[in-house]
Amino acid sequence: MPAAASNRRPRAMLRPARIGIYFFLITAAAFFLLPLYVMLVTSVKPMEEIRLGHLFGLPMKMTLEPWAQAWSQACTGLQCEGIQGGFWNSVAIVLPSTMVSILIGALNGYALSFWRPRGSNALFLALLIGAFVPYQVLMFPLVRAFASMSLFGTLPGIVLIHTIFGMPVMTLLFRNYYSTVPRELFMAARIDGGGFWRIFVQLMLPMSLPIIVVAVIMQVTGIWNDFILGLTFAGRDHLPMTVQLNNVINTTTGERLYNVNMAATLLTSMVPLVIYLVSGRWFVRGIAAGAVKG
Known part of the structure; x- marks a missing residue:
């Protein structure tokens, strides 16, 4: 047999x-x-x-000379300092934008799932609509609004822009994740005297590691790969790496250096690629843990 x-x-x-x-x-x-x-x-x-x-x-x-040239010598307009400046600008934009948008999204999802204030369904619907509105149609009013607040072309301005556009999706993720948490667990914490912030910090956040990993991957890759918002709102001193890459490729004097252009492209995509390779398994676990449920 x-x-x-x-x-x-x-x-x-x-x-x-x-x-x-x-x-x-x-x-x-x-x-x-x-x-x-x-x-x-x-x-x-x-x-x-x-x-x-x-x-x-x-x-x-x-x-490896093209890599060294792309990093520190390639011309981006009138300056020939490579894309290393754009790398650090992208880091300065991604870190606060990711942390703030995830924190606000977690708070919104927690409040909409368990506390449910008056009008919470209408608020969630508005946030849901905001997640699917193309931000290109909002560019002009945002430029005018940020210019009136002296935020246009500044680092806090581009961080705020990414936080605003990331908040609806983060709220949707965390609300759907928290909707899978048994409400009896929340009620037990309330009976033990837990308030809004204590339950959130001591109970919900420790349980949210899978969805936080999903949110971090989505926000970091989305903000890092952004071009149009960085080009419009970052200003000359805070241009992200994607904009610097475009400047490297389109700045030509004489022969086009394809090897330098390819090296600059790979350097720009290195951070999202490494994140997916390192944390791809955690991303799948977070999705399976409730990121698309509810």
């Missing part, structure tokens, strides 16, 4: 459905990885090899 089962197992693995699944997965992976491969091999080739036109060929003489 075991021998017969072992004889049937290889044939089961070669079923047409299984072959089709593997073919689809391999094709999809190649489709998404091919541009990354081209960028990577181009970024470590000298220009002499790139001129030969072998787009998919491995480098014959590998060099």
Whole structure:
């Protein structure tokens, strides 16, 4: 009987459905990885090899000089200091924007799930609508409003913009997550004398680690990859890395340095890529723990 089962197992693995699944997965992976491969091999080739036109060929003489040039020497307009300034600007924008938007979203979700003040359903509907309104249609009134408050073109202004646009989605995530928490647990904390802030800090936040990981990944990657808001609201002194990348690619004097452009692109995408590779499993766990329930 075991021998017969072992004889049937290889044939089961070669079923047409299984072959089709593997073919689809391999094709999809190649489709998404091919541009990354081209960028990577181009970024470590000298220009002499790139001129030969072998787009998919491995480098014959590998060099990291394009990476060093993209980081500290590439021209972004009139300045030739690379994209390192944009990196630190992006860090200065992402950290407070992520923390503040997640904190406000957690408080909103907690209040809408357990305390439910008067008009909470209407408030949640308004926040839900705000999560799906394209921010491009709000650009002009926001520019006028921020200019009147002297926030336009400043670091607090771009942080506030990302906090505002992140708050509806964060509220939706945390409300749906807290709706899966048994209400009896909240009532027991109330009976023990817990108030709004004590229950939130000592009970809800420690239970919220899975959804906090999801929120951090979403906010960090979304804010880091943003271009239009940073270009519009950050001002010349606080341009994020994506805007600096655009300036590097579009600033050409003579020959276009494709290896430097590819290296700058990879450097810009490094933070979101590392975050997904490191915390992708936690992201899936957070989603499964209730991020899309409710």
